[in-house]
Amino acid sequence: MTSAISVRRLTKDFRIGLRGLKLRAVDDLSLEIPRGQVYGLLGPNGCGKSTTLKVVLGLVAPTAGEISILGEASATSAARRRTGFLPEAPYFHKFLTGRELVRYCAQLSGVSAGELASAVEDALGLAAMVEAADRPIGTYSKGMLQRIGFAQAVVHDPELVILDEPTAGVDPVGSAAIGRMIHAMRDKGKTVVLCSHLLGQVEQVCDRVAIMDRGKLVLEGAVDDVLARRDRHILTVEAMTPAARAAAEAALAAHGATVVSVTHPRRSLEDLFRELVTGSRDA
Amino acid sequence: MRRYLPWAVSGALLLAAGMFAEVSWRSVRPSIPEIGRKDLEPTLGQGVLLGVLGGLRTLVADLTWIRSYVLWERRDRGGCEALMRAACALDPHSRYFWEQTGYVIGYDLAHWEIRRRGGYDKVPAEIQERLFQTYGRRGIDIFEEGIARSRVTTPLVLCAAQLAEIKLKDHKLSARYYRQAAESPDAPWYAARICAQVIWQDGRQQEAYRWFRDYWTTRMLPRDDGYPDDLEKLRTMEEVLRIPPAERIPRARWER
């Protein structure tokens, strides 16, 4: 089976100023993004990840390299028909209601008239935007904008969904909701590519990650593989006394192992926040 | 090569559109009033450009005319003439603008110039006469331009005739204009009589009588009252020229 996205030796230069100085945003990047997975493209601001996505979507022309989406050359209408995209900090026409926007995008994406109504309702349902669907977009909060953006990206039931910073500026409850949507897409067998610099969130939702820096790929692999340190282990112990700790350290030392540190496990602040505000909606 | 093909095609399209526009411009050109571009150049910076661009011509012409009157009151020769010419150029169909511009240039400007040079007592008579001639000619030129471009021409021909008579004292030229006015279909009743009078004053008395008699017989006599005042004038001419009674205009029944 072909990859969801195949990038071969992509280079992208931007010309700056009247003298046409070259700025290399992406440098000889090669990537294979498998189907049916949630793929995270990570990196600091300006590392070239958004440019890579734009090139993949045909919004920016590559200086060199080849890109294909679902086996078809990128930047073709056929490839885009099978792709959904949520740009970073999306902005939509404020005078349209959420439902009108999703409908408009469905029409542009080639959803047939017969399937239009159900496709719009499904997408609004997936994004948990049914209740606010008839309000003008101008009245939406940041989180709602992201969710309606997600709905417009998936309304035509694409095989590949590309999300550029989907949780930027969104509170943890909203982020969790977007995380659930991403999982729902994966459960339906879709490929989700997301681009973010919020590492905690990527770790939670992604199956594979690629890390970019200064336009180059520095690491790529399954999340578990790249994060696990095979040379170290964690034991979680309950009701440990100082005597028990000393005995355990002695036993380990007898086998040539060394205890490097002993700490209390912590839950993340995000987990604590979500626990405290459970049930609140991002409205 | 294929890379440049779309650009070549679009360049060709632009050129083709331009060439087609030339054809369409030729077809509508007579329907658009001519604008005297040279006359507008000095005043383009004063809002007149808006009128040249399209629409609002009448309003801009009117406002330009009002401003020219302010300058007329200040006796600003250059400014007044430029704005009046601009009004004519913006709306060349307006008889009023041509008529008034011709009058101001032909009659007033010479007086302003004499005053500027110190007044009638200081400026020698021959210089004064030369100024009247110079500005009179320019007034005639304005009337000529108006005759060529305005739609109602006869009043402008009469203006030219009057200016030629009063300021240029050129009876031949004046008579030619009066005759042109008298022979036009919308000639006023007095044009022929003044024409005959001017030819007479020019010393061509026989010619004046013959022309006026012919004009009166063909164009005035068939009308309701036969213009008795003009017949009276013709009788005076016959007396002065001692035309034998048999050759005179036959006596009309209503004649006193």
Added chain:
Amino acid sequence: MQDSLRRMLWISRVTFLEAVRQRFFAFLLVLGVAMVLSSVSLRVFDFGHGELKFIADLGFGGLFFFGSVLAVVMTAQLFFSEIDNKTALTLLAKPLSRPEFLLGKFFGAWAVLGVFVVVLAGLLGAVLWAREIELVAAAEQAGKIPTTFSAGGLAQFVLLQWLRLGVVAAIVLALSSLARTFLFAVVVGALAVVAGQLQWIAQDAVLKPSDSAAYDAFLWVSSRLIPNLQQFNIGDALVLGAAGVPAGAVTTVFLSGLFYITAYLTVGALIFRRREI
């Protein structure tokens, strides 16, 4: 083809809705309406023109001036709002080609300009009609020939003005495809309108060739590359019968307008295809 037309239609529809909701459109429409209505009271400034001509001329002026401002500023704004707000990213990531996007924008803007022209010309027609009734009655009493206007001529003039504004909108879209900023597109677009309105000077000069080959070449190029917008200003002849309009002339001008629109949109689409968003 049908899908493509549908996509353009949807882009046009949203563009139209966006434009008519703008205060700028309402503002210019109100100014234009005020200008047409003011012709009735501004008649005191008139110096011997036919009264209907004065009213018509103010209406034509309103159509020209405010229509041109609307065509330049609104079209550029509709384009750059999509680019600057990144809605273009969302739309162009869908199976929508860039020419379809640009044409959709054009037809949306052109529809708004159509509404503007029809509203102003409708009002102008009503004012002319009302005044014509009074003038005809007065002329009949005085035994003079009354001045009248042609409603059919006004309809043809409306069509030509709509086309003229369409040409302006197409030029502005071509410029916007190239420009990086809204301001650049508006300033150059406005200059293009002025050049287009004055282009007939070159056209007239071309009709009378000079002795200088270089001058002739300059005129040849400028009279073809700069659109002749003055050819659409035959309102006096069409509406008031100031001069005869030769048979077929309106059709020729109409075709010329369509030709210009096609040419500038083609250039715009080519530039936009290469633009990085």
